[in-house]
Amino acid sequence: MLCQECGVKPATLHFTKIVNGEKTEFHICESCAREKGELIPGTAGGFSIHSLLSGLLDLESAGKGKSEAAQTVQGLHCENCGMTYSQFSKLGRFGCSSCYKYFDSTLDPLFRRVHGSTAHVGKLPKRAGAQIMCKRQIDELKQELQQSIMQEEFETAAELRDRIRKLEKEMPQE
Amino acid sequence: MSSLRFTEQALSDWMRCGGSHSEIVISSRMRIARNLEHLPFPLLASAEQSEEVLEQLAPVFQGEASADFGNFQLLRLDELDELDKKVLVEKHLISPNLADDSKGGAVILNEDESVSIMINEEDHLRIQCLFPGLQVREAWVRATAIDDIFEAAVNYAFDDRRGYLTSCPTNVGTGLRASVMVHLPALVMTHQINRILSAVNQVGLTVRGIYGEGSEAVGNIFQISNQITLGQTESEIIENLHSVVTQIIEHERNARERLLVDSALRITDRIKRSYGILAYAAVMELKESAQRLSDLRLGVDLGILEGPSISVLNELNVKTQPGFLQKLFGDELSSTERDMYRAKLLRETLGSQH
Ligand SMILES: [Zn+2]
Ligand SMILES: [Zn+2]
Numbered sequence: 370m371l372c373q374e375c376g377v378k379p380a381t382l383h384f385t386k387i388v389n390g391e392k393t394e395f396h397i398c399e400s401c402a403r404e405k406g407e408l409i410p411g412t413a414g415g416f417s418i419h420s421l422l423s424g425l426l427d428l429e430s431a432g433k434g435k436s437e438a439a440q441t442v443q444g445l446h447c448e449n450c451g452m453t454y455s456q457f458s459k460l461g462r463f464g465c466s467s468c469y470k471y472f473d474s475t476l477d478p479l480f481r482r483v484h485g486s487t488a489h490v491g492k493l494p495k496r497a498g499a500q501i502m503c504k505r506q507i508d509e510l511k512q513e514l515q516q517s518i519m520q521e522e523f524e525t526a527a528e529l530r531d532r533i534r535k536l537e538k539e540m541p542q543e
Numbered sequence: 544m545s546s547l548r549f550t551e552q553a554l555s556d557w558m559r560c561g562g563s564h565s566e567i568v569i570s571s572r573m574r575i576a577r578n579l580e581h582l583p584f585p586l587l588a589s590a591e592q593s594e595e596v597l598e599q600l601a602p603v604f605q606g607e608a609s610a611d612f613g614n615f616q617l618l619r620l621d622e623l624d625e626l627d628k629k630v631l632v633e634k635h636l637i638s639p640n641l642a643d644d645s646k647g648g649a650v651i652l653n654e655d656e657s658v659s660i661m662i663n664e665e666d667h668l669r670i671q672c673l674f675p676g677l678q679v680r681e682a683w684v685r686a687t688a689i690d691d692i693f694e695a696a697v698n699y700a701f702d703d704r705r706g707y708l709t710s711c712p713t714n715v716g717t718g719l720r721a722s723v724m725v726h727l728p729a730l731v732m733t734h735q736i737n738r739i740l741s742a743v744n745q746v747g748l749t750v751r752g753i754y755g756e757g758s759e760a761v762g763n764i765f766q767i768s769n770q771i772t773l774g775q776t777e778s779e780i781i782e783n784l785h786s787v788v789t790q791i792i793e794h795e796r797n798a799r800e801r802l803l804v805d806s807a808l809r810i811t812d813r814i815k816r817s818y819g820i821l822a823y824a825a826v827m828e829l830k831e832s833a834q835r836l837s838d839l840r841l842g843v844d845l846g847i848l849e850g851p852s853i854s855v856l857n858e859l860n861v862k863t864q865p866g867f868l869q870k871l872f873g874d875e876l877s878s879t880e881r882d883m884y885r886a887k888l889l890r891e892t893l894g895s896q897h
Contacts, residue, residue: 379741381741450587462584465587480705483713483773485747485774486771486775487773494699496695
């Protein structure tokens with residue numbers, strides 16, 4: 370596919386912008402992206418993809434929209450580092466790892482557009498990984514517990530409760 | 544100590560042995576981005592917080608745990624002069640980003656320069672492993688082993704659902720950027736490159752040129768890397784890259800063979816002219832030298848030229864960069880002087896003394 374700006378070079382940047390539910394696709398080459406002030410990561414200037422991202426986040430239109438949801442998004446900020454959603458969408462970068470928590474409600478669409486996915490399936494850090502596995506197991510047991518209570522199987526429930534307590538005690542702490 | 548071992552030699556030791564498919568693949572690089580819990584990312588970190596990051600990370604790779612990977616030396620960016628920084632960038636040992644903004648910035652390098660650990664770049668920690676030729680799997684094995692050593696010593700910012708948390712949303716999840724640097728002159732000459740590059744884009748990889756201002760492919764060298772870091776496992780990312788690069792190698796090989804069959808005389812003439820010009824010119828711009836060195840590399844591979852060796856050509860690719868020329872011939876060179884010294888360096892290396 371050729372760049373839609375110059376029609377000469379191959380388009381190497383593909384992104385979709387959604388404004389008020391209307392989808393626009395862009396296919397441009399790196400030199401045109403750079404001319405438009407949207408630099409490419411890793412190259413001189415390096416701020417690149419972040420401005421593309423802020424295009425994706427499209428705060429302007431979210432803010433001007435009358436929807437309450439847009440206003441709520443506007444009001445988000447990270448209580449750990451103080452970054453506001455507005456700053457995040459301008460910089461295209463998080464201020465700290467807690468930002469992921471405070472901006473969580475806005476991240477799924479962003480990650481879907483950038484990565485085509487919203488959840489990590491790769492490597493787990495060994496220590497935190499063990500904790501995560503343990504947490505997942507506890508969650509499953511808790512669901513079973515709920516069910517057995519509803520079905521009035523109290524013996525099973527007591528057994529499950531003990532297993533949960535044991536796991537919670539054994540859970541590796543960081 | 545302004546003259547560092549790392550900036551004296553153009554070619555890192557890791558580059559000297561070829562690796563597989565080295566006539567087409569120059570190098571394989573693995574980069575893993577990680578951050579520490581509780582501290583703001585470098586973008587927002589105060590000077591004290593950046594120091595704290597450095598204090599937590601630096602000792603990890605000077606202890607015994609890292610002995611398997613060689614001896615490591617830590618360089619603080621604020622203790623390096625501008626020229627040394629430039630040379631480290633030209634050797635791909637640090638990013639331009641780290642060189643520019645060095646609040647608590649540091650790099651930990653091993654002796655053969657195949658491992659470069661950047662601290663306080665865009666993320667607190669960036670582990671980079673370099674291998675010659677096509678060795679993405681090998682590079683991953685080393686990078687993840689180094690990651691494990693850090694992980695045993697510090698607490699990473701990690702989330703159950705989002706994976707490794709990074710400063711930029713484009714790195715979240717695995718934090719992994721795997722890339723391969725390839726030399727594709729025949730695909731460029733036969734005008735197939737655009738078609739191939741856009742196909743590469745469609746399978747979740749990006750391509751960009753290396754060196755040169757901006758991202759134009761200078762000297763027919765391209766860098767192919769994964770774009771997606773979330774929702775794929777590391778081995779999926781690496782196997783995808785490996786398989787795409789293997790196919791590109793195949794296309795480049797076919798294109799080279801076709802060039803030899805269809806236009807042997809024209810291609811021989813072009814390569815020999817480039818040799819002649821590199822060996823005799825008095826002034827040489829970077830762009831031209833990169834293009835002509837690319838011709839030489841192709842000539843050696845096609846058997847049209849007997850020498851220079853690929854290793855000498857790799858070395859010239861680095862030495863002809865502005866920072867390195869200044870390192871060799873003097874700190875304050877105008878661009879005209881650089882073009883003159885570049886030509887001199889090329890003449891002296893490639894045979895003619897005139
Ligand atoms: Zn264009
Ligand atoms: Zn934050």
